[in-house]
Amino acid sequence: MNSSRLQTDEYINGVLRGDRGILAKAITLVESTLPGDQRLAGEVLKAILPHAGNSIRIGITGAPGVGKSTFIESFGRMLLDRGKQVAVLTIDPSSQLTQGSILGDKTRMQDLAKDVGAFIRPSPSGSALGGVAASTRETILLCEAAGHDIVIVETVGTGQSEIAIKTMVDFFLLLMLPGSGDELQGIKKGVVEMADAIVITKADGQNATAATTAQADFQHALHLLPNQRSGWMPKVVTASAMQGKGLPAIWSMIEEFKNSLSKTGSFAANRKSQQKAWFKDYFSVLLSADPKRFARVAEEERRLAALVESQGLFPREAARQLLDTYYTAITSGDR
Numbered sequence: 001m002n003s004s005r006l007q008t009d010e011y012i013n014g015v016l017r018g019d020r021g022i023l024a025k026a027i028t029l030v031e032s033t034l035p036g037d038q039r040l041a042g043e044v045l046k047a048i049l050p051h052a053g054n055s056i057r058i059g060i061t062g063a064p065g066v067g068k069s070t071f072i073e074s075f076g077r078m079l080l081d082r083g084k085q086v087a088v089l090t091i092d093p094s095s096q097l098t099q100g101s102i103l104g105d106k107t108r109m110q111d112l113a114k115d116v117g118a119f120i121r122p123s124p125s126g127s128a129l130g131g132v133a134a135s136t137r138e139t140i141l142l143c144e145a146a147g148h149d150i151v152i153v154e155t156v157g158t159g160q161s162e163i164a165i166k167t168m169v170d171f172f173l174l175l176m177l178p179g180s181g182d183e184l185q186g187i188k189k190g191v192v193e194m195a196d197a198i199v200i201t202k203a204d205g206q207n208a209t210a211a212t213t214a215q216a217d218f219q220h221a222l223h224l225l226p227n228q229r230s231g232w233m234p235k236v237v238t239a240s241a242m243q244g245k246g247l248p249a250i251w252s253m254i255e256e257f258k259n260s261l262s263k264t265g266s267f268a269a270n271r272k273s274q275q276k277a278w279f280k281d282y283f284s285v286l287l288s289a290d291p292k293r294f295a296r297v298a299e300e301e302r303r304l305a306a307l308v309e310s311q312g313l314f315p316r317e318a319a320r321q322l323l324d325t326y327y328t329a330i331t332s333g334d335r
Contacts, residue, residue: 029041057168177214
């Protein structure tokens with residue numbers, strides 16, 4: 001039994017009254033893979049669900065060095081000044097060797113983290129597809145139930161993470177550096193297509209002219225892409241997180257986005273689509289974990305892996321044999 005585990009009501013009541021300490025413990029609970037923790041997490045999530053869903057969920061991504069943490073801290077401070085409650089979920093890359101993660105974003109947003117209206121939670125990406133933590137959706141719900149009306153999710157920026165985060169947020173923001181407009185041919189078209197807006201960061205000092213040029217280049221590129229189903233025309237803006245320039249305009253744009261899509265029903269339709277994606281993704285997680293219940297399957301996996309490594313068996317054939325072993329274990333009920 002996990003000695004730090006609270007009672008169900010303690011989690012629920014703590015989250016609903018906005019207790020940041022209990023909110024952090026509730027997130028740790030949903031991140032846990034222990035069966036007992038998972039059962040308790042399910043009870044907590046079911047109870048807080050009627051109190052969730054009222055935030056604007058913003059996904060932010062960009063290449064390393066684009067200034068995501070600096071942008072988020074300045075943007076978050078501006079939102080706090082407007083009376084908003086802000087939660088920031090930063091997904092840290094996990095080492096494939098040690099499974100550890102740096103979890104440094106909280107230290108890079110020290111001013112924001114000190115404010116009682118803000119909650120910053122770094123989470124390791126683990127083995128989740130695209131670097132988005134597997135429990136991110138549940139964490140968003142917990143933050144919403146705790147009273148945070150803006151939830152920002154910062155991704156690792158590993159390529160596939162943008163696809164994953166698009167199915168979790170309402171508004172997807174892509175940060176780019178000044179001068180990157182000259183490199184449009186090298187940018188993955190899919191990432192730009194998914195963006196609801198592009199922000200050219202560090203648009204100050206000597207970068208100001210380059211930022212304006214990049215803005216024009218990206219705006220032209222966006223006009224060549226297919227229109228989004230929602231009818232929203234993605235915008236390109238410039239901003240300086242250090243000077244606070246452009247941040248109010250970005251928030252106004254996000255509010256315009258929500259108001260516009262709410263009138264057409266696209267905002268609610270997107271949320272429903274995300275629920276379906278959540279169901280499918282979680283079912284895949286359960287399926288991938290299920291074989292671990294059977295000792296026979298684990299033993300066969302080790303044997304087949306050794307054969308594949310020594311080139312004694314083709315990987316495709318090994319995978320099929322392991323699947324057959326899994327099917328046999330299920331039908332026989334043999335653990």
